[in-house]
Amino acid sequence: MIARPEAWERLVDFIEVKLGKPFLGQNSLAPETDLYHDLDLNPPEISALLNEWGMKFGVDMSEFELGHYYPFIQLSKPAFFWTVLKSPFSLEARETLGGWQLTLGMLEEAMIRGKWVID
Template identity: 45%
Template sequence: MHIWAQRFNVDIRDFDIAYYIPSVTMGTGQFLWTTLKSPSSASAREALGGRLLTLDMMEAATPRPLVARIARAEQKKKAGRT
């Protein structure tokens, strides 16, 4: 993820992966125990599943000039197919 951020000049200093995937901070024992509880516990399933990180969120973090450059490249690619 850091390589992606450097390549596309995106500031991810405030990005917290644990917000989206809470299980990343669990130890092995806690992770296994949560996995065992998950069939009957909504909170355990949420801890394992985390929250969605959508493309819109990634696009919002990407500098506008880069988004415009990607859009132009996609348009050129589509124009070449027709």
């Protein structure tokens, strides 16, 4: 099993290469950093990143489903727009649009386990 600090360092190195260096300063990465909300990655970018990450670090991704974290990607265009219209009045619509967190800490945990587990 990978030691926790080593897994985090390897993950941060991988993510920094993928994100590139910011124009000013440096990337601020923490276990609670969300791929979509904090790093501004869209679902196709997240999918590609996680495929490469899983292969590079030998993480079994058989239980991973992107739609679990970002349910809006499963909506047709009319359903998406209808959900947007309902969102000011519907918690379910807001949750569908906002999705669930997918954080660097979750990736680190999967590296340590060697498998993606939906808790």
